[in-house]
Amino acid sequence: MEVGTVLAALVALRYFKFPFLTAPAAYGLWYMSMDLTGLVFGKTWTFRQLCVVSAIFGLVMLLTTYRLEGKSELDFSFWGYLFGLLAFTGGLTLMESHSEWSKIAYLLIHIALVGISLFLKRKVFVVFGAIGIFGYLSNEAYTHFRNSVAFPFVLSVIGIALIFLAMQYKPNETALQERAATWLGAGGQDPGTSESGLLALNRYRTY
Secondary structure (H helix, E strand, C coil): CHHHHHHHHHHHHHHCCCHHHHHHHHHHHHHHHHHHHHHHHCCCCCHHHHHHHHHHHHHHHHHHHHHHCCCCCCCCHHHHHHHHHHHHHHHHHHCCCCCHHHHHHHHHHHHHHHHHHHHHCCHHHHHHHHHHHHHHHHHHHHHHHCCCCCHHHHHHHHHHHHHHHHHHHCCCHHHHHHHHHHHCCCCCCCCCCCHHHHHHHHHHHHC
16 A cells, blocks of 8 residues: 555656645655565564654655755655654654653754754744644653642743744744854855745745
8 A cells, every 4th residue: 555655646746746746655655664664674663663763764754855855846845844754753752761861852853953944944844843842841841740730830831931932933034044044154145135045935934
């Protein structure tokens, strides 16, 4: 079923240049990565091992999508980023870990996703980064306040804080993107005034 889904999507893309057709292909590849690796290694993965495979596959998909971005006038990359983030962050989230260092690493990874969104101008990274940050803070609140009447109030404070940060982020979005472009060595060119910069910003606002 997974191979058939991927092949059908590729054949359809050969005749119809419709970006959404990359979605079933990416979805099929995601599940195929977990089933195929089990067949190759001749074993049945545990749930945690499936999460590891998913995270690795998601990272590979993100890197591959980044390398292929801009190869076409149509935006085929969005679905690669979406399913790459689903596989990567989903695998990390479902891994059970009692190590505080692992939890901190989880938080830092999702903070990095928010930063990456500035360089790639992709809102999907902001969404997944914010979800991961909220998940970490909620887990910490549950760990330390689950037996306290303060627990719902702590959750409320976390939610209000994230809303406030989002409200502060939006008005400064363009300035942050320009600063990120400068860090990448854009030679001082304003990404908001150049033709390519306008196209990138319009595509970013769309998704």
